[in-house]
Amino acid sequence: MAPATPMSASPAVYHAQVRWSDPDTLGHVNHARYLSYFEDARMALLAASPSGVPGSTGDRGCIAARVAVDYLAPVEFRPGLTLRVETGVSRVGRTSWTLLQRLYSPDAPGPVARCECVLVAYSYADAKPRPLDDDERAFWGDPSLAVANEESGAR
């Protein structure tokens, strides 16, 4: 089902397979698992970016400094359920940038959760933040990924 209000024209979209072990005894997908769906969507985007997936060959290093999640509607588990994560960028700073993410279920008309994540460009060798490179800034600052800050409920 299409979202009532698309997050942006062409956000990064990730499809998360919900696992049998994700719901709790109420049959709802457990809230802590949402963080993995958002994380995997970020990793897919990082893999496509010059920053790279942390720990993979040639990655430049980044680390999460903040993750905030608003739960908007429960997700009822069923075998084969796939959730869609849309990811956009609301801010690009000198050493950090902010992602806004929304989670959609095919069983619900609107988003079931939204997430704000601050990523810090980070040198693991020096154990401190590093400035974003120009090509990273260009990737994360691309208008196709831009979303407005006020779309976040996580403040």
Next chain:
Amino acid sequence: MRYTYQCALRWSDLDVFGHVNNARFLTLYEEARVALMFRRAGEQGLTSFEEGVVISRHEVDYLRPVDYATAEHDGARPTVTIEMWVEDIRPSRFVIAYELFDRGQVASRARSVCVPYDLETQRPRRLSDAERAFLLPWQA
């Protein structure tokens, strides 16, 4: 006949060595099992497995590590391919065997003994005729 399932890896499946943690393999195998016994069976009108099946034994052999960054990719996500089949059918249990492939190479083999279980009475039960008929084509 083998059932094939593409299982997406999660970043959180990795341990500090950068490999999918050995314990998570059971979760990946579980996803394949759920897809066959709950989803596929449900599509064929058989929902009794969803009403209760427990595991009485798992065995897993690890042949090579699976790495998130270099795993096979379905275009959107790192994945592994799990092939599974039914190895044995007994009156009140059945055995599922699996092979887990990463980029075409077998990375792990496993086996699960499954027991149909009545959650209300908390007791094992016998396989129904419909369940046996569903499992039979998958028996190697």
